[in-house]
Amino acid sequence: MACNYEEDVPHVLAVDDNLIDRKLVEKLLKSSSCRAVTTAENGMRALEYLGLKEHHQQNNGSKVNMIITDYCMPGMTGYELLQKIKESSVLKEVPVIIMSSENIPTRINECLEMGAHMFMLKPLKLSDVKKLRHQLTNVEVEKR
């Protein structure tokens, strides 16, 4: 399968403080189709990459089509990162997926209410990510 790194290749930002999980989610995403994947080890780094600092959108932010983030991270939780993304006029349309190893209904609802596209339980499986990719295609189609 040829990879054409053109405009229409979805670019995903994956945020997780656990090294093994970062490697795993990167491989899972790349195995689902040709995807450009960037990983970040915490919320701050993710925001820097997106060009979002202290509520100001800087012009040098990278464009992503989806953000997938762990919930439990030191410094800034996945929820707090989600919040900042939804508060940004530039980024708020980007679907954000929250992952967690803990199945806590209040946590899940909290994230969905804040505008998370989806909540996924860790550890992630290939079938989860394939489902996600299918959904993402639908989201993109809806926007057109």
Add this chain to the structure above:
Amino acid sequence: MASVTQLQRQFIEYTTSLYKEGYLDDQFTQLQKLQDESNPDFVVEVVSLFFEDSEKLLNNLATALQQKVVDYKQVDSHVHQFKGSSSSIGAQRVTNMCVHFRNFCEEKNLEGCLQCLQQAKHEYILVRNKLEALFRLEQQILQAGGSIPMME
């Protein structure tokens, strides 16, 4: 020198026992499914990262529990990491041990934590030895010109 067929049978038996005895769970199979021609060493790479990471975590845990005043939040944070990474590679017994460990952290039970640390270390060494043996078997099969049997 064992034949390819014998080695493959050994591999199947060994892998089956690892799942049966709970050392590995379905998540390990997921890792194997992700391995392909573009990334033929994926499983070994991820597992090696897990080994390095675990050894660091175990050292950090030992240090944290040796402090005059133990910071249980810090201890719990390390155990959370360990639980996460072991779960991601399918090292089920290690993950289960981490669950107990977290309970003792919540209770601020030093004795319980120290015991769990020893047990977690023990389970980690066991699964590490078994995975290394499995990888060696794989190498033997490949070197003898055979292919690794797919486990379903």
